Amino acid sequence: MQVISGIYKGKNLKSPQSDKTHPMGSREKLALFNMLLPYLENAVVLDAFAGTGALGIEALSRGASTATFIEKDHKVTKILRENLANIDGVTIIEKSVATFEAKPATFDLIIADPPYDHFEPELIDHLVVFLKPDGILALSHPGETPEFDGLTLLKSRNYASAAISIYQK
Numbered sequence: 333m334q335v336i337s338g339i340y341k342g343k344n345l346k347s348p349q350s351d352k353t354h355p356m357g358s359r360e361k362l363a364l365f366n367m368l369l370p371y372l373e374n375a376v377v378l379d380a381f382a383g384t385g386a387l388g389i390e391a392l393s394r395g396a397s398t399a400t401f402i403e404k405d406h407k408v409t410k411i412l413r414e415n416l417a418n419i420d421g422v423t424i425i426e427k428s429v430a431t432f433e434a435k436p437a438t439f440d441l442i443i444a445d446p447p448y449d450h451f452e453p454e455l456i457d458h459l460v461v462f463l464k465p466d467g468i469l470a471l472s473h474p475g476e477t478p479e480f481d482g483l484t485l486l487k488s489r490n491y492a493s494a495a496i497s498i499y500q501k
Contacts, residue, residue, distance in 0.1 A: 333345045333347055333355055333384065333386060335386075335389055335390055335393050336358065336361060336362060336365070336390065337365065337390070337393060337394055338390070338392075338393030338394040338395070339393050340389060340390075340392070340393035340419070341393065343389070343393075345384050345385070345386055345389065345415045346384065346411045346414055346415055347384050347411065348384075348407060348408050348411050354383075354445075354447065354448065355383065355384060355386060356386065356387065356445060356472060357491075359491065360472070360491045360494060360496060361386070361387070361390065363489060363491070363496060364387075364443075364470060364472070364496050365390055365391075365394060367470070367487055367489075367496070367498050368391070368441070368443075368468070368470055368498070369394070371440065371441055371468045372391055372394045372395045372396050372441070373395045373396075374395065374396070374397045375391065375395070375396040375397065375440040375441045376396070376397060376398050376438065376439050376440045376441070377391045377392070377396045377398065377399040377400070377439065377440070377441045377442070377443065378399070378400050378402070378434075378438075378439045378441070378442045378443070378459070378462065379391070379399055379400070379401045379402070379443050380402050380429050380432075380442060380443065380444040380445075380446070380455075380459055381402065381403070381429060381444060381445050381446045381447065382401035382402055382403040382412055382424075383403060383408060383412070383445070384408070384411060384412060384415055385401050385403075385412045385415045385416055386415075387443045387445060388400075388401050388422075388443065389415065389416070389419065391441065391443065392419060392421060392422070396421075396441070397421060398421040398422070398423070399421065399422055399423075400422075400423040400424075400425060400434075400439075401416070401422065401423070401424050401425065402425045402427065402428075402429055402432050403424070403425075403426060404426065404427055404428040404429075406426065409424065409426045412424060429444075429446075429455050429458065429459065430455055430458065432458075432459075434462050435462075436461050436462060437462070437463065437464045437465065437467075438462050438464070439462050439463055439464060439467060440463075440464055440467050440468070441467065441468045441469075441470065442459050442462065442463055442467070442468070442469045442470070443470045444456060444459060444469065444470070444471050444472070445471075445472040446472075446473070448473070448474040448493075448494070451473060451474055451475075453478050453480070456469070456471060456478070456480060457480060457481070460480060460481075460482055460483060460501065463501045464501070465501060466500060466501060467500070467501045468486075468498060468499070468500055468501075469483060469498070469499040469500075469501070470496065470497075470498050470499075471496070471497045471498075471499065472494060472495070472496050473494070473495055473496075473497065474493060474494060474495070475495070477495060477497050478497075480499065482501060483499035483500065483501055484499060484500050484501075485497060485498075485499055486498045486499060486500050
């Protein structure tokens with residue numbers, strides 16, 4: 333797995349040899365970041381359900397100023413730290429998204445790629461509080477496109493059994 337564009341293009345990312353993460357495929361990641369391009373410059377990003385950090389690193393590579401990574405699994409967080417070595421502007425929080433707290437309206441962009449086998453829309457509702465006004469939520473999800481209070485759906489694209497939806501606060 334590699335960063336596909338920007339200043340970290342070609343950087344190899346380590347991935348755990350387990351089913352604890354489900355890295356987004358290259359095609360989906362390219363589509364996601366093509367949709368996010370207008371929102372990345374100097375953005376303050378939250379990579380929820382970070383796993384290897386591939387999505388937050390891609391955002392930083394393409395112009396985001398800082399990124400916070402939330403990952404609850406200690407073994408995965410160890411790999412995340414290795415992937416973030418020598419990258420500036422990062423914060424790693426080792427806890428569940430459900431217990432994450434930050435000041436309201438902290439982030440310009442939240443990227444959420446939760447586990448599909450335990451997709452919980454209420455966790456996404458929890459994250460919305462941390463979006464700045466006009467902030468963007470990029471959500472990778474299974475099945476139908478969910479609706480969230482306080483968010484307007486801008487785009488949604490299907491890729492096999494997954495979908496990517498972009499919302500604005």
